[in-house]
Structure formats: structure tokens, C-alpha cells
Amino acid sequence: MHCRKCPRSAVIKMPRHNTALCKDCFTEFVRTQVRRAIASHRMFTADDRILVAVSGGKDSLALWSILLQLGYRADALYVNLGIGDYSVQSRQKVQRFTDTVAAPYRVTLHIHTIEQEQGAGIRELATLVRRPTCAACGTMKRYQFNRVAVERDYDVMATGHNLDDEAARLLGNVLHWQTDYLDKQAPVLPASLDGFAKKVKPLHRLTEREIAAYALLHRIDYIVDECPMAKGSKLLAYKHALNQLEMESPGTKQNFYLQFLERRAASPDAHHTMAEQDRQHLHPCTACGQPTSAEVCSYCRMMARARAEAGAPAH
Numbered sequence: 235m236h237c238r239k240c241p242r243s244a245v246i247k248m249p250r251h252n253t254a255l256c257k258d259c260f261t262e263f264v265r266t267q268v269r270r271a272i273a274s275h276r277m278f279t280a281d282d283r284i285l286v287a288v289s290g291g292k293d294s295l296a297l298w299s300i301l302l303q304l305g306y307r308a309d310a311l312y313v314n315l316g317i318g319d320y321s322v323q324s325r326q327k328v329q330r331f332t333d334t335v336a337a338p339y340r341v342t343l344h345i346h347t348i349e350q351e352q353g354a355g356i357r358e359l360a361t362l363v364r365r366p367t368c369a370a371c372g373t374m375k376r377y378q379f380n381r382v383a384v385e386r387d388y389d390v391m392a393t394g395h396n397l398d399d400e401a402a403r404l405l406g407n408v409l410h411w412q413t414d415y416l417d418k419q420a421p422v423l424p425a426s427l428d429g430f431a432k433k434v435k436p437l438h439r440l441t442e443r444e445i446a447a448y449a450l451l452h453r454i455d456y457i458v459d460e461c462p463m464a465k466g467s468k469l470l471a472y473k474h475a476l477n478q479l480e481m482e483s484p485g486t487k488q489n490f491y492l493q494f495l496e497r498r499a500a501s502p503d504a505h506h507t508m509a510e511q512d513r514q515h516l517h518p519c520t521a522c523g524q525p526t527s528a529e530v531c532s533y534c535r536m537m538a539r540a541r542a543e544a545g546a547p548a549h
């Protein structure tokens with residue numbers, strides 16, 4: 235099989251683009267998709283300081299490496315959730331990547347360890363507050379990502395969410411008509427007010443398979459296992475369903491998600507919305523000062539409940 239762009243041998247078939255590419259042309263394709271995402275959503279410029287949230291997985295490590303290669307100033311944040319062996323291994327992957335691939339760029343890796351701050355890992359905290367681990371983990375990560383970005387004065391926070399993640403989330407939101415979440419589902423969330431970091435997803439045009447291939451071709455050493463808590467999650471079921479459809483008709487995933495973004499951008503009341511709504515509804519949490527629509531933010535409520543439960547007598 236030949237590359238469709240040059241005489242070399244192809245290393246990857248890409249049915250959604252009806253093409254096959256060699257390593258160099260594929261690498262260029264991936265970088266072009268990232269550049270396009272950054273430019274078309276005005277994510278950041280070469281002057282901005284970017285904080286990449288890295289989990290040790292393929293997406294976030296690939297993102298960090300691509301941003302550095304494209305010449306951006308990108309540091310990273312790893313949140314150690316204390317999920318046994320999974321966290322030990324993912325932390326090692328992040329550290330190794332920082333010491334090797336990222337080292338020539340003189341980057342900083344911030345590590346936030348939940349156990350150090352809260353005295354317990356995310357599974358114990360979730361049990362204390364009687365919430366599913368992934369839900370408690372989501373609240374925790376969002377909070378820490380935002381806090382570190384704001385406190386350390388980064389211009390923007392980037393995560394490794396890819397096309398599969400975003401299409402699966404969109405499918406879930408549509409199936410349940412969660413219109414509030416639909417409004418918030420965007421590759422860019424603006425820094426609408428003080429204490430709220432701008433958040434971006436520069437990999438949203440690339441599929442999980444493409445990013446895995448990129449990581450493999452560029453010898454990025456990442457943690458292959460999914461978080462053990464994610465087993466049986468709804469999002470995985472939606473990803474699976476979309477993959478079935480994608481096999482039947484290539485391009486389904488990208489049409490579903492990217493056309494959702496295009497149609498929304500074209501609607502007349504599209505853009506005053508998010509930043510305006512945030513400004514109207516958000517104010518500082520009375521406990522920690524981070525923006526929230528309630529009096530006390532969901533993170534502070536969760537932690538207060540965990541403290542109360544930990545101190546409560548057993549019955």
C-alpha cells in the first residue's frame with residue numbers, strides 16, 4: 235500500500251478521509267489538524283503560556299509533544315488521584331516523558347497529589363460522599379485544573395480530549411436532551427470572569443485511533459490501560475456504538491461532532507451566549523473564591539461532606 239501523497243509506503247489507512255499515508259505525511263496531517271483547531275477557534279497564540287493537563291495517556295502526552303514541536307510555550311499538570319497501581323504507573327509515564335521528550339524545551343511539570351492535600355485518594359473520598367468515583371473524580375480534576383492554571387498565571391488550560399471523546403459526549407447529551415450541557419460542549423470555553431481559566435481541546439479534530447498511531451510512530455511511552463474505575467461507563471458504551479457506525483460508514487463521527495460545532499457557530503445567538511451566561515450566573519464561591527453558580531462550589535461542598543463523614547461516628 236502506497237502513501238497517497240508521496241512514493242513511500244503507507245503506515246496507516248484512514249477510511250474517513252479515504253486515504254492512506256506514510257509516517258511523515260501522517261505526522262504532517264496530525265499537526266495540520268491541531269494547527270487548524272487552534273486557529274479556527276482562536277485557542278491561543280505563540281505568546282501565551284499554556285498548561286496542558288497530562289494523565290499519562292496517549293492523548294495528553296501526544297498533545298504536549300505536538301504543542302512543544304509547534305513552538306508553543308507549554309508546561310504540564312498531573313493530578314495524582316491515588317488510584318492504586320494505575321496512578322503509580324501513569325505518574326511514572328508522565329515523569330519519564332517530562333525528563334526525556336519534553337526536557338529540551340525547559341518545561342515545568344506541576345504535580346498535584348490528592349492524598350497529600352485531602353488525606354485520602356479519590357476512591358475513598360467518593361465513598362465518603364456517596365458519589366460514583368468517576369463523578370467525584372471529574373469534579374476534583376476540573377477544580378484542580380482551573381485552580382493551578384489561575385494561581386500559576388497560565389493564559390490557557392489544554393486537555394487531550396479527542397474526536398471520539400467529544401462525539402461520545404455529544405451523543406450522550408443528545409440522547410438525554412441535556413441542553414445545558416450541549417451549550418457548554420465546545421472546544422473552547424472562554425475565561426469569562428476572574429478566577430476562571432480559558433479551556434481548550436486542540437485534539438478535537440483527531441480520532442483516538444489516529445492519536446494512538448501518532449503516539450506509536452513517535453515512540454511516546456504512555457499508559458495503555460484505561461482507568462479501572464471507567465469500566466462499564468456510559469461514555470465507553472457510546473464510543474463503542476459510534477465505532478460500529480463508523481465502520482459501516484466512515485466519517486460518521488466527524489460529521490456528527492464537527493457539524494454540530496459548525497451549525498451552532500452559524501446560529502445567530504451563538505456567541506454572546508457562553509461568556510455572557512457565565513457572567514450572569516457565576517460568582518466567587520464563598521469558601522474558596524473560585525467561580526460557581528451556587529453559593530459554595532461543588533468541589534467545596536464535596537470536600538465539606540467528606541470531612542463531615544470522615545469525622546462522623548460509625549453506625
Ligand code: AMP
Pocket residue numbers: 286287288289293294311312313314315375392393394395399
Ligand atoms: P479523561 O476524562 O480521562 O478521558 O481525560 C481527558 C483529559 O483530561 C486528558 O486528555 C487529560 O488532558 C486530562 N486528564 C485526565 N486525567 C488527568 C490527570 N490525572 N491529571 C492531569 N490531567 C488529566
Ligand code: FES
Pocket residue numbers: 315367368371372461462463464
Ligand atoms: Fe477519574 Fe478514573 S480517572 S475515576
Ligand code: ZN
Pocket residue numbers: 519520521522523524530531532533534535
Ligand atoms: Zn469552592
